[in-house]
Every structure is written in structure tokens, then in C-alpha cells.
Amino acid sequence: MIRRFAVFLLLLGLGAIFADLLLGYTPSEELNLTARYYAEHTAQDLGAANIVTAIVVTYRGLDTLGEVTVLFLTATIIGMVLARGRKHRALQRQLPAAGELLTTGSRLLVPLILLLGVYVFVNGHLTPGGGFQGGAIVASAALLLLLTDPLKRFSHRLIAVMESVSGLFFIGLGVLGLVYAGGFLDSRVLPNGAFGTLFSAGVMPIIYSFIGLKVGAEFTSMLTHLAETEQS
């Protein structure tokens, strides 16, 4: 009874806070100081058509490095926790074969999903999306393969090498920015190029592609660790 009352009070408090926010909300007619700076300077300074990507990769590149590090740590810890007790291979049971529909469907869809993922992170500076979204799409292709055949194994060495090399290139390009441009992770190492084309915005598309590969490899390594816990 007291617990229910406490829950009710909590809900009431949260409702009051949100109602206050909603009633006090007035849509702002113009951009604030920071937003206006980004909106006015991104196109001519960095040459990126997608301002969000310019902020994520260049203006706030250090934050992105932190996010990628957090994701890397998560993947590592999941690998460490799930790797325990994998030695005994007693539970090698027979699984029923995947249906014809799932097998054929995944054979058709996996290349298309991979292509979409690569498209999303290569065009991150032009269209919505980028490394994190593209990486997640690439990993969902791997998940579809695992759903079709739960005993399928991906090469751990390949995933680890892809992940580390992408991380190294990400940092390396950042350091190049320190040497040849305005600072760490500055995208103006290469010329900005024609606005709105694939090879524009300096090293921004290259950095975001490496982030995409890294994120995809990390998600895939989590999925494969999860798939291997029981059977092998």
C-alpha cells in the first residue's frame, strides 16, 4: 500500500515537472549563438553539407572519440564476461535447419543491407546518418546471418584487426590535423573540394567511414560473443 502510494507520488512529481516544461515552452524564432555559428560557418569553413556530421566529426570530434572509446570498452567487457566457461564443448546440440524463406531471404538481403550501411557512412557528410548509424546497419546484416545459421562463425581475428586499424586511422587522421591544420581532428588536412560532392569536406568522410567500420566491428564482435556462449 505504501509502495503504491510512493509510486503514485513519484508519477505525480514527474508529471508536474513535465507539465511545467510543456507550459513554459515557447518555440524560439531564431537560432541561439552556438547554433547560428554552426549554421553560418559550416558550409564555407568545412565544406560539409550535413551540419550534424560537421559538428560530430570536427567541431566536437573529441566527444566522438570518447563515445567510440566507451563503445569499445563495452564490447571488450562483454567479450571478457562471455568468454568465461567457453572451454567445455558439451552443449553441441543439433539445431533444426532454418526455413527456406529465411535462408533465401537472408541471402538476398545481407548484401543489400551491407551496401546500405556502407552508403550511409560514406555519405555521412552529405546526407543524414553517418558512422554510428551505418555501423549499426552493417552489424544488423551480421545479425541476420547469425539468425539464419546460429552455428555460423565469424573470424575473430578479422573483426579485431578491422576494429583496431580503424581506430588507429581515426587517431592518426586526428594527429595529422594537429600537424597540418588548425588542431586535433581538424578536417582541413585535405582541401575542402566542391560543396556537396562525395570527395569534399576534407578528411571528414574518411574519418566517418573509419568510425563506421569500427562501430560495425564492435557490434559484430558483441553479437558473435553472444552467439558463441553456449555452443562452442
Add this chain to the structure above:
Amino acid sequence: MNTVLLSIGVLLAVAMIGVAWLTIRATRIATAMLAAGLVSLFASVLFLFLAAPDVAMTEAAIGSGLTTFLFFFVLGRVRGGQS
């Protein structure tokens, strides 16, 4: 924001609350998982209408795609372990 956009936004928000209610009330676990994925899907459409396509893409790829698949994957694992 004009009236059409506002009404679509309110409709999506109501649908999200309804599906979220279904998630916690569903008796079958598969229904609850699908409903949870549907909450993310509605959220991503809402983000799209609020002019945030980048966020919408992340929500659709991770929230409704990867997470729902992962839930089903683990569910299959748990059931396989019981038999």
C-alpha cells in the same frame, strides 16, 4: 509548426504510449518484444517529423532494428537451453 504536422505528432505520441502500455501488459513474451520495437519505430518517425533525420536513423537502426532482433535471438537461446 502547422496543424497537419502537429496532429501527426500527437497521433504518433498517443500511438507510442499505447504500444508502450501493450509492452508491459502483454502476456506473450514475443508480443511484448515486438511492441517494444514498435515504440522505437514510432519514436523514429516522430523524430523525422521534428526535423531530426540523423537521430531518427539511429533510433530506427539500433532501437527498433538491432535491439528487437537481439531480444528474439536471446529468447531463442533461452528456450533452446530449457529443452
